[in-house]
Amino acid sequence: MVTLQLNNAPPQLVIEGNVTDGLQPDTVKIMRSVNFYADNTFPMVSGASVTISDNTGVTDHLTETSPGVYITSTLQGKPGNTYNLSVVVNDTTYSASSTMPLLVPLDSITFRSSNRFNRSQINAVANFQDPPGVKNYYRFQEYINGTPFTKDIFVFDDRLSDGKYIQYELDMDxxxxxxxxQLKVDMYCVEKNDYDYFFQLLRSSGTGTFNTNASPANPSTNISNGAYGYFSAHTDRSKTVAVY
Incomplete structure (x- = not known):
């Protein structure tokens, strides 16, 4: 779950929705925002009606498996398909759309050591071939010994690297x-609106972490009707390696 801290305002609906090309069910999380200086506990929203449909005519009515967490049962993400999200809460409908980009394989994970503040630091490096002539956006997620690490944001676009072999260092703060x-790295090929959302979170955090003294900013969203958050259809490829 993204730790979203918004400008001081009355609680707003926050939706985090993902569709991937993996075999696991896809998930939509619905919660209420809290003020920037409030405790980082987000009230989950139960009882919503959540559906995801695609451009091939498939519609999946999601099931709430725990408070505010809704999962798919039949939907299978596919690169090139467009997915439409509909969330109904208290008779208000929130919607979003996302087209899944084509897959870019993750070749390998290597490691790079450096000295920072008089101590050695090891960072993972994601290695992959960026396709030439196509605008690509990427987001990364790390799991350390099985635990997802969400305090640093890792996003990359190929504006200056189109068609090159990329060695992207996941610089942890x-x-x-x-x-x-044991380190697992997920590489997501995402749309520009997904990239923009997380890049704005990264900039507002000041250091790549959410819990800083930087001035809060509300990131842009592709969800309608005043909700915050994001809906993203993306490919997902991962590698698990032992740190060396």
């Missing part, structure tokens, strides 16, 4: 990797 840790 708030935790250290140690030799022997």
């Amino acid at each position: 708030s935790i250290y990797l140690y030799v022997g840790d």
Whole structure:
């Protein structure tokens, strides 16, 4: 779950929706925002009606499996397809649309060591071939010893690297990797609106982490009717390696 801190305002609906080309069910999370200086606890929203449909005529009515968490049962994400989200809460409908980009394979994960503030730091490096002549946007998620690491945001676009072989360092500000840790890295090929959303979160955080003293800013969203959050259809490829 994204730790979203918004400008001081009355609670607003926050929707986080993802459709991937993986085999696992897709998930939509619905919650209420809190003020920037409030405790980082987001009230989950139960009882919503949530559906996702695609341009081939498939419609999936999501099931609430825990408060505010809704999962698909039949939908299978496919690159090139367009997905439409509909969320109904208290007779108000919120909608969004996202087209899943084509897959870019994640070749490997390697590691790069450096000295920072008089101590050694190890960062993972994602290695992949960016397709030439196509605008591509990427987002990354790390899992350290099975636990998702969400305090740093990793996004990359190929504006200056179109068609090149990319070695993107996942520079971590708030935790250290140690030799022997099990690290899983997910690479998502995302649309521009997904990239923009997380890039704006990154900029507002000041250091790549959410819990800083930077001035809060409300990131742009592709969800209608005044809701915050994002809806993203993206490919998902991962590698799991031992840190060395």
